[in-house]
Structures are given as structure tokens and as C-alpha cells.
Amino acid sequence: MKRVNLSLVLFCLPALLLYSTFVLFPAVDGFRLSLTNWNGLNPTSEYVGFSNYRELLEDKMFLQSLLFTTRYVVYMVVLQNGIALFLAIIIESLRKGKRVLRTIFFFPNMISMIIGGFIWMFIFTRVFPQIAEFTGIMLFNESWIGNPEYSFYSILILSLWGSVGYLMIIYIAALQSIPQSLVEAAEIDGANRFQVIWHVVRPLIMNSITIGIFIALSSSFKVFDQVFALTGGGPGTATQVVSINIFMEAFHMRSRYGYASAKAVVLFVLILTITGIQLIVMKQKEVEY
Amino acid sequence: MxxxxxxxxxxxxxxxxxxxxxxxxxxxxxxxxxxxxxxxxxxxxxxxxxxxxxNYVQAFVRTNYLRSLGNTVFLVVLSLTGIVLAASMAGYKLARTKTKLSKILFTVFILSMLIPFHSIMIGLVKVTNDLHVRNSLVGLAVIYVGIGSPMAVFLYHGFTKNIPREIEEAARIDGCGELQVYTKIVFPMLRPITATIIILNALWIWNDFLLPLLMISDKDKYTILLSTKMLFGQYSSDWSKILAILILALLPVVIIYVIMQKHIIKGVSDGAIKS
Known part of the structure; x- marks a missing residue:
């Protein structure tokens, strides 16, 4: 081996070794397991070909969790980015209080969504009913955890609470990098606030919007903690997202590791395809200046 | 107007x-x-x-607070040390070497940033069982180094590319070996990106729930999140106690955020934009 390569390998060795053992190998092994009927206990397992994948296509619970996750992802991508961008634009335009507001909105992002979920559980199950009593607004008296139609929105509220601040920080950084001269030039030419935002600011922060949508897409497809803490996937399996479904299949319900692995492979391919398409489509829309 | x-x-x-x-x-x-x-x-x-x-006295005792706080701090510090060391060495060398092998290795590292944790979770449980590193905080830290390194390698790689090589060359002429160049010259210059990497990974590991849930089963090895979750299940609707437990669990994060919020926000936005 060439001397440069030898020293390269030595420097990369610790990272490479741990990364191969705990990421690459489990990923490849996961695919292998998805072709078996391993149950997690037996030392041996049988090769079953693609039968796990065929079973997936008729697994109502899995398909339902895919559908539920997709609905969640769509809401999250739109709302997380929309609210973050809205907050960023307004906070940046303020003269006072920028820093305090930024600090407050980012704060939930520091909190584990397990803890955040438990706190919101308190809000939904204890505080809401008393607000309803107080104000007479019946919306607060609904079963926000127990009724799946409402618990979808509870999960959404918790997730937005925990994640909007992160994207807001990214959008604030993007807004700050816009040359002030461009905005001023547009204003001198008589553009109003919305025209400035739409025609000047929007194209210049397209790059960040691509990042924002990418982050929202990939993180919400993987959502786990929020659902685990708030509803645990219930009632029944009504709010089960894909990651919870995989977790239950492998570690809680039936220890079907092989079958759960097939689900994990599907999740991987799904995230890869969708974020890949998103990046390719959106990269074409970005402009340089 | x-x-x-x-x-x-x-x-x-x-x-x-x-x-x-x-x-x-x-x-x-x-x-x-x-x-x-x-x-x-x-x-x-x-x-x-x-x-x-x-409520707080009971929460403090029942969560074994100092113990689970200590476990969490230990876990985070050990993981961060490993990630910073392993990834800075690899990232720096990958940026300085221009061979076919370096390109392949870099691509291999980048690749994994696309794999969601849930897709490796089952294989990971199996491999950690086989290696007997489950139910150990040190073992858990080692796993975090494996999972956290690629992103850190990527950030170190990008940062190193913008550092002029002349200083390293000069040190080599003065007789420094490869390892010395790295420890004495390069590593100190990587400090800004090291800070970003520490902030990003500390946030992630401190708040990570699923991996410790899968790996740790002994009560006296519980992290703050694990002991909070277990007690939450036991106390089901005894909210006065649960809330005190939750506030205690939040306390370290709140204190750190109040002290370091400027650095944290900067680290998070730098990290997001670069990757």
C-alpha cells in the first residue's frame, strides 16, 4: 500500500471500525434478516425469500401506519416550514426583542420529546378540561389523547412546538445573509413589503427552504418519541406511526425480527426515495446571486 | 404609513x-x-x-436523581470525546489525502447519513448482543461514536479544506511526525468546528431515548430519560409527583440553555447549514 494511503487508513481506523460495526453492518444485516423468519431468540433462522415483503402488502396495520405517517409528514412539512418562516420574517423585522423571542421559540427544541410529550399530556388531559369549564369552549373538552381524530392534532401540536424553533433559526440565518442593498433597491423601485418578500427574499432563501423541507421530511418520517410519549400509538393502533409499528413488531408484540426488518427496509427506501426526489426537484429552482 | x-x-x-x-x-x-x-x-x-x-423530595429520591444525572453526564461526555477524536482524525486526513481510497472512504461515511436509525435498530440489537456490549454505559457510548462519527467526519472534512496547509508543512519540515502534526498543529485549529460538533451531538445524545431504551436494562444504569419514563408509567395519574419528576428532568437542560444559549443557537444553525 502507498504510504499516504497507509497513514490515511490509520487515521480513519477508529471511526471506520465503530461506524462499520454499529451502522453499516447492522444495516446490511437488517436486509439479510428481512429475508428470514428470525424471531430474535433462536440462534438459527430460515431463509424465506421475499415472503416477508409479500406479507407487508397485505398487513393492514402496517399500511394503516404508513398512511397515518404520510398524513403526519404532509402536515409537518407544510406547517413546520410555514410557521418557522413566518416567525423568522417577523422576528427579523422587529427592532426590539429579537433575541428574547428567538431564545423562547428555540427553547422547546432543547427538550427531549419524551419529556415534552409528558408535559403536553398533562396539558391535554388536565389543563384543557379545566379551560373548557372556565371558558365554555367545548373544543377543549374533547378527548385529545383518547380520540384518534383529535390525538393526531395533539401529536402535531407537540411536534410543532418542539421543532419549529429549529427551522426558524435556519431561516433567520438565511434572512440575515441577504444583502441589504437588494432589499433597499427593491423598496426604492416602489415594491411593497409582500412584493419584497415574494420577489426578492423568496428566491434568495430558496436554498434554505430546500434544507428546511428536507429536514422536516426526513425527521417526520422517522417520528417516534412524540407518539411514544403521548399516545403510545393508541388507542389500539390508531395513531401508530411506522417507527412505532416496527418497534412493536420487533420488541413488544411478537418478536418477529425478520418481518420487522422488512418493514425497516421499506421505511429506509421510502425516506431515501422521497427526500431524493425532493432534493433533485428543488435544487433546480435555486438561484445564485 | x-x-x-x-x-x-x-x-x-x-x-x-x-x-x-x-x-x-x-x-x-x-x-x-x-x-x-x-x-x-x-x-x-x-x-x-x-x-x-x-413533591420534589420524593421525585429526587424515586428517580435516583443524582445517579441518573451522573449516568447521563458520563454517557454524553464519553461519547463526545470519542466522536471528536475519531472524527477529527478521519475528517482531517480525508481532506488532506487525494487518492482513490480517500474518495471511497469519504463516500462510505457520507452514505450512512441517509440511513434512518429505525432501519439499523434491529441489526444493532443483534450485533450488540453478540458482542456483549448491551446494558453498559461504556458500550452505549461506543455505539454513539459509531453512529455520530459520519456527520462529524463530514463537518471536519469541510472545515479542514479551508485551512491552509503551509503550517502543517512547516511542522513536518521541523521534524514533526504525522501524529504530532495532528495533535499539536491541526487539532487546535479545528476548534471552531469542534465546538459546533460538541453542541450538536450533546443535544442529540442527551435527548436520545430509543437507543438507551433498547440497550440499558439495569435500573442503576438508567439515564434521566429512562428513569423518567419508567416512573411515568408507575405513577400513571399522580400528576403532582410526575410534574416534579419532569421539571427535575428538564433542569439541567434549562440551566445549560440559559448559560449558553448564544453558542447553542449559533452551533445549531452552523451545523444545519453546513450539512
Whole structure:
């Protein structure tokens, strides 16, 4: 081996070794397991070909969790980015209080969504009913955890609470990098606030919007903690997202590791395809200046 | 002009209201954590009549607070040390070597950033069983180094590319070996990106729940999140105790955020933009 390569390998060795053992190998092994009927206990397992994948296509619970996750992802991508961008634009335009507001909105992002979920559980199950009593607004008296139609929105509220601040920080950084001269030039030419935002600011922060949508897409497809803490996937399996479904299949319900692995492979391919398409489509829309 | 000012006032009000709404759950959890269950049932929105410190005493004992805090700190510090060392060495060398092998290795590292954790979770449980590193905090830290390294390698790689090589060359001429060049010259220059990497990974590992849940089963090895989750299950609707437990679990994060919020926000936005 060439001397440069030898020293390269030595420097990369610790990272490479741990990364191969705990990421690459489990990923490849996961695919292998998805072709078996391993149950997690037996030392041996049988090769079953693609039968796990065929079973997936008729697994109502899995398909339902895919559908539920997709609905969640769509809401999250739109709302997380929309609210973050809205907050960023307004906070940046303020003269006072920028820093305090930024600090407050980012704060939930520091909190584990397990803890955040438990706190919101308190809000939904204890505080809401008393607000309803107080104000007479019946919306607060609904079963926000127990009724799946409402618990979808509870999960959404918790997730937005925990994640909007992160994207807001990214959008604030993007807004700050816009040359002030461009905005001023547009204003001198008589553009109003919305025209400035739409025609000047929007194209210049397209790059960040691509990042924002990418982050929202990939993180919400993987959502786990929020659902685990708030509803645990219930009632029944009504709010089960894909990651919870995989977790239950492998570690809680039936220890079907092989079958759960097939689900994990599907999740991987799904995230890869969708974020890949998103990046390719959106990269074409970005402009340089 | 007046309409413009009116819009500004309205928008400022809306944002301020939203900020209060963001804080409301935390404030409500805090004030109710000092109440008895009876008072929570009747007056949830007011300050407590009598401030019950006892909720906190019990929470402190039942969560084995110092123990689980110590475990979490130990886990995070050990993981961060490993990630910073392993990834800075690899990232730096990958940026400085221009061979086919370096390109392949870099691609291999990048590749994994696309793999979601849930897709490696089952294989990971199997491999850690086989290697007997489950149910150990050191083992867990080693796994975090494996999972956290690629992103850090990527950031170090990008940062190293912008450092001039001349200083390293000079050190080599003065007789420094490869390892010395790295420890004495390069590593100190990587400090800004090291800070970013520490912030990003500390946040992730401190708040990570699923991996410790899968790996740790001994009570005295529980992290803060694990002991909180277990007690939450036991106390089901005894909210006065649960809330005190939750506030205790939040406390370290709040303190660190208050002290370091500027650095944290900068680290997070730098990290997101670069990757």
C-alpha cells in the first residue's frame, strides 16, 4: 500500500471500525434478516425469500401506519416550514426583542420529546378540561389523547412546538445573509413589503427552504418519541406511526425480527426515495446571486 | 404609513402571544409541580396555595436523581470525546489525502447519513448482543461514536479544506511526525468546528431515548430519560409527583440553555447549514 494511503487508513481506523460495526453492518444485516423468519431468540433462522415483503402488502396495520405517517409528514412539512418562516420574517423585522423571542421559540427544541410529550399530556388531559369549564369552549373538552381524530392534532401540536424553533433559526440565518442593498433597491423601485418578500427574499432563501423541507421530511418520517410519549400509538393502533409499528413488531408484540426488518427496509427506501426526489426537484429552482 | 405601523403592531402582538403559548406548558407544569393532586384538580391555572416542596423530595429520591444525572453526564461526555477524536482524525486526513481510497472512504461515511436509525435498530440489537456490549454505559457510548462519527467526519472534512496547509508543512519540515502534526498543529485549529460538533451531538445524545431504551436494562444504569419514563408509567395519574419528576428532568437542560444559549443557537444553525 502507498504510504499516504497507509497513514490515511490509520487515521480513519477508529471511526471506520465503530461506524462499520454499529451502522453499516447492522444495516446490511437488517436486509439479510428481512429475508428470514428470525424471531430474535433462536440462534438459527430460515431463509424465506421475499415472503416477508409479500406479507407487508397485505398487513393492514402496517399500511394503516404508513398512511397515518404520510398524513403526519404532509402536515409537518407544510406547517413546520410555514410557521418557522413566518416567525423568522417577523422576528427579523422587529427592532426590539429579537433575541428574547428567538431564545423562547428555540427553547422547546432543547427538550427531549419524551419529556415534552409528558408535559403536553398533562396539558391535554388536565389543563384543557379545566379551560373548557372556565371558558365554555367545548373544543377543549374533547378527548385529545383518547380520540384518534383529535390525538393526531395533539401529536402535531407537540411536534410543532418542539421543532419549529429549529427551522426558524435556519431561516433567520438565511434572512440575515441577504444583502441589504437588494432589499433597499427593491423598496426604492416602489415594491411593497409582500412584493419584497415574494420577489426578492423568496428566491434568495430558496436554498434554505430546500434544507428546511428536507429536514422536516426526513425527521417526520422517522417520528417516534412524540407518539411514544403521548399516545403510545393508541388507542389500539390508531395513531401508530411506522417507527412505532416496527418497534412493536420487533420488541413488544411478537418478536418477529425478520418481518420487522422488512418493514425497516421499506421505511429506509421510502425516506431515501422521497427526500431524493425532493432534493433533485428543488435544487433546480435555486438561484445564485 | 399608518397602516404599515398598524400591521407592525399587530404582527408584534401575534408573535409575542405565540411566544407566551410556547412557554405556557412549561410554566403550567412548573407551578402545578408544587401543588397537591387535590389542588391540581380544582385550580390548575393559579399559583399554588401552599408550595409543596415534598413533591420534589420524593421525585429526587424515586428517580435516583443524582445517579441518573451522573449516568447521563458520563454517557454524553464519553461519547463526545470519542466522536471528536475519531472524527477529527478521519475528517482531517480525508481532506488532506487525494487518492482513490480517500474518495471511497469519504463516500462510505457520507452514505450512512441517509440511513434512518429505525432501519439499523434491529441489526444493532443483534450485533450488540453478540458482542456483549448491551446494558453498559461504556458500550452505549461506543455505539454513539459509531453512529455520530459520519456527520462529524463530514463537518471536519469541510472545515479542514479551508485551512491552509503551509503550517502543517512547516511542522513536518521541523521534524514533526504525522501524529504530532495532528495533535499539536491541526487539532487546535479545528476548534471552531469542534465546538459546533460538541453542541450538536450533546443535544442529540442527551435527548436520545430509543437507543438507551433498547440497550440499558439495569435500573442503576438508567439515564434521566429512562428513569423518567419508567416512573411515568408507575405513577400513571399522580400528576403532582410526575410534574416534579419532569421539571427535575428538564433542569439541567434549562440551566445549560440559559448559560449558553448564544453558542447553542449559533452551533445549531452552523451545523444545519453546513450539512
Amino acid at each position: 399608518n397602516i404599515k405601523r398598524l400591521i407592525n403592531v399587530v404582527l408584534t402582538l401575534v408573535v409575542t402571544m405565540l411566544a407566551l403559548l410556547v412557554l405556557a406548558p412549561l410554566v403550567l407544569a412548573l407551578i402545578n409541580s408544587f401543588k397537591s393532586n387535590g389542588e391540581i384538580y380544582t385550580n390548575i391555572l393559579t399559583l399554588p396555595d401552599t408550595w409543596l416542596i415534598d
